[in-house]
Amino acid sequence: MIIVLGGGPAGRIAAIRLASAGKDTTLVESSGIGGQCLHSGCMPVCALNDAARFIRQARVFRNLGITTSYPSIDFGTLQKEMAEIQQKIAAILDKETRDAGVGIVYGKHGRLTGRQAYIADEPVECEAVIAATGSRPNVPKIEGIGLHGVFFPPTLPAMRQLPQRLAIIGGGVMGAEFAYIFSAFGCDVTLISRGTFLKSVDRHLRSLAIKELEGVEILENTPLLSLEGCSQVSGVRINGGGGEATIPADAVLVAAGLVPRSEALEGVCKGQAGEVIVDDHMRTSVPGVYAAGDVTGPPYLTPVARHQGTVAADNILGIDRAMDYRFIPQSISLSHELAFCTTGTEGTASMAIPGPAGPGTFWDVPAGNTGLAKVMVEPESGRIAGICAAGPGGGLIAGYLAFLMKEGYTAHDFEEFLEVHPSTDGVYGLLKYASAMLKKRNAR
Numbered sequence: 539m540i541i542v543l544g545g546g547p548a549g550r551i552a553a554i555r556l557a558s559a560g561k562d563t564t565l566v567e568s569s570g571i572g573g574q575c576l577h578s579g580c581m582p583v584c585a586l587n588d589a590a591r592f593i594r595q596a597r598v599f600r601n602l603g604i605t606t607s608y609p610s611i612d613f614g615t616l617q618k619e620m621a622e623i624q625q626k627i628a629a630i631l632d633k634e635t636r637d638a639g640v641g642i643v644y645g646k647h648g649r650l651t652g653r654q655a656y657i658a659d660e661p662v663e664c665e666a667v668i669a670a671t672g673s674r675p676n677v678p679k680i681e682g683i684g685l686h687g688v689f690f691p692p693t694l695p696a697m698r699q700l701p702q703r704l705a706i707i708g709g710g711v712m713g714a715e716f717a718y719i720f721s722a723f724g725c726d727v728t729l730i731s732r733g734t735f736l737k738s739v740d741r742h743l744r745s746l747a748i749k750e751l752e753g754v755e756i757l758e759n760t761p762l763l764s765l766e767g768c769s770q771v772s773g774v775r776i777n778g779g780g781g782e783a784t785i786p787a788d789a790v791l792v793a794a795g796l797v798p799r800s801e802a803l804e805g806v807c808k809g810q811a812g813e814v815i816v817d818d819h820m821r822t823s824v825p826g827v828y829a830a831g832d833v834t835g836p837p838y839l840t841p842v843a844r845h846q847g848t849v850a851a852d853n854i855l856g857i858d859r860a861m862d863y864r865f866i867p868q869s870i871s872l873s874h875e876l877a878f879c880t881t882g883t884e885g886t887a888s889m890a891i892p893g894p895a896g897p898g899t900f901w902d903v904p905a906g907n908t909g910l911a912k913v914m915v916e917p918e919s920g921r922i923a924g925i926c927a928a929g930p931g932g933g934l935i936a937g938y939l940a941f942l943m944k945e946g947y948t949a950h951d952f953e954e955f956l957e958v959h960p961s962t963d964g965v966y967g968l969l970k971y972a973s974a975m976l977k978k979r980n981a982r
C-alpha cells in the first residue's frame with residue numbers, strides 16, 4: 539500500500555496517479571478534500587473577485603451614464619453561495635478520486651516518524667509515503683492577534699458582514715487580491731506591507747497593480763506593532779514614516795503569506811521555516827518517503843503543488859522524473875489577470891519592451907483600460923526571458939508562453955504567429971517587434 543497524507547492539490551493528484559497505475563493507495567485527509575485551494579485559497583478569492591469585478595464594472599457603466607443604478611453587495615449571501623459551491627466541488631473531487639481507485643480516510647490525522655506512517659496513531663505498513671500536508675497562514679507573533687474581528691483566509695467565512703474599515707496585513711499577491719475585492723465591496727481598505735508592496739513582481743506590473751488598487755491606502759515599509767482593542771479589534775498599531783500610529787479598523791485580514799504545515803512529519807530533514815527538504819525527484823531524506831506541494835516550501839502555487847505530486851508519484855512508480863522550476867507562470871487577480879512569467883534572467887536581457895496589452899485595446903472599452911504587455915528578450919539569441927500580460931486572458935497567455943519559453947522559443951519564432959484580434963494580443967506584437975529590432979541590430 540502507498541499512503542498519501544493530505545488531500546489538497548498535491549496529495550490528491552499524486553494519489554490518483556498511483557491508483558490509476560494499479561497501486562493500492564490510501565489518501566488520508568484530516569479536513570476537506572481539495573485542500574486550501576478549494577476551501578480557503580484560489581476558489582474563494584476567485585469567487586469574491588468575480589463579484590468585485592462585477593461591482594467595479596457596473597460602477598464604470600453607471601458613472602458614464604450608460605446604466606442608471608449602482609449594484610450593492612449582500613456579503614452574507616455571497617458567502618453562503620460560495621460555501622455551497624465549495625461543497626459541490628468537494629463532492630466531485632471525492633468521486634473523481636474514488637473512481638480512480640483511491641481509498642480515502644477522512645477526519646483523521648496522518649503522521650510520520652521516519653519511515654513509519656500512522657493514521658490516527660495506528661501504525662500502517664506501506665511501501666512508500668507521500669507527505670502532502672500543505673501549508674497554513676503565517677500568523678504574525680504580535681499582541682492582539684487573537685482578537686475578535688481578526689481574520690485569516692481559512693476563517694474568512696466567519697465574517698458575517700462587511701466591515702466599514704478593513705486593515706489588510708501583507709503586501710504580497712494575496713494582500714493585493716483581497717484589497718481589490720474588499721475595496722470594490724465598498725470597505726475603506728488600508729493595506730500594510732512590512733516591505734515594498736509586491737516586491738518580487740515586475741516593476742511595470744507593480745505600478746499597474748497600484749493603479750488598479752486606486753482607493754486602497756497602501757502603507758509600504760511599515761512594521762506592524764500590535765492589534766488594538768478589548769475583545770473586538772479596533773485598530774492596527776504601526777511604525778509609519780512619522781513614527782508610531784494607530785490605523786482605526788473594524789476588522790483585520792491577515793494575508794501575510796503561508797508557512798509549511800509539517801509538524802506531523804517527524805524524522806525527515808526540514809528547513810528553517812519547517813519546509814520538508816526534497817530533491818528534484820521529491821524524495822525526502824528518508825528513503826521511501828516523498829513530499830510534495832506547499833509542505834516543501836515556496837512557491838505556494840496550486841499548479842506547482844500538483845506537478846510535484848505527479849513527479850513524486852511517477853518516481854514511486856519507477857518513472858524517472860524531475861521538477862523544473864525555471865518557468866512558472868503566475869497571476870495577480872485584480873480588475874484583470876496581471877499575469878507573468880519571469881525567469882530571473884531578465885537582468886541580462888537588454889530588450890525589455892512594455893506596451894499596452896492590445897493594439898487598439900478593444901477590450902474593457904468603457905473603462906479605458908489598456909492593461910500591460912511586456913516582453914524581455916535576450917539580445918543575442920532572441921530567447922524570451924520574461925513576459926507580462928495584464929488584461930483579460932492574461933493567465934492563458936502567460937501559461938502558454940511559459941511553456942514555449944521552456945521549450946526554448948525565441949522572439950523570431952513569433953514572426954509567423956497569427957493572433958486573434960481583437961484580443962489582448964499585445965505580447966505577440968511586442969515579440970514580433972523585438973524580433974525585427976534584434977535582426978536589424980545584429981545585422982549592423
Ligand SMILES: Cc1cc2nc3c(=O)[nH]c(=O)nc-3n(C[C@H](O)[C@H](O)[C@H](O)COP(=O)(O)OP(=O)(O)OC[C@H]3O[C@@H](n4cnc5c(N)ncnc54)[C@H](O)[C@@H]3O)c2cc1C
Nearest residue numbers: 544546547548568573574575579648672831832838839840
Ligand atoms: C488566499 C489564498 C489564495 C491563493 N490563491 C492561489 C492562486 O490564485 N493560484 C495558485 O496557484 N495558488 C493559490 N494559493 C495557493 C494554493 O492554495 C496552494 O499552493 C495549494 O493549495 C497547495 O496545495 P497542497 O496540496 O500542497 O496543500 P494544501 O492545499 O494546503 O492541502 C493540504 C491538505 O492536507 C491536509 N492535512 C494537513 N495535515 C494533515 C495531516 N496530518 N493528516 C491528514 N491531512 C492533513 C489539509 O487538511 C489539506 O487538505 C492561494 C492560497 C491562499 C491561502
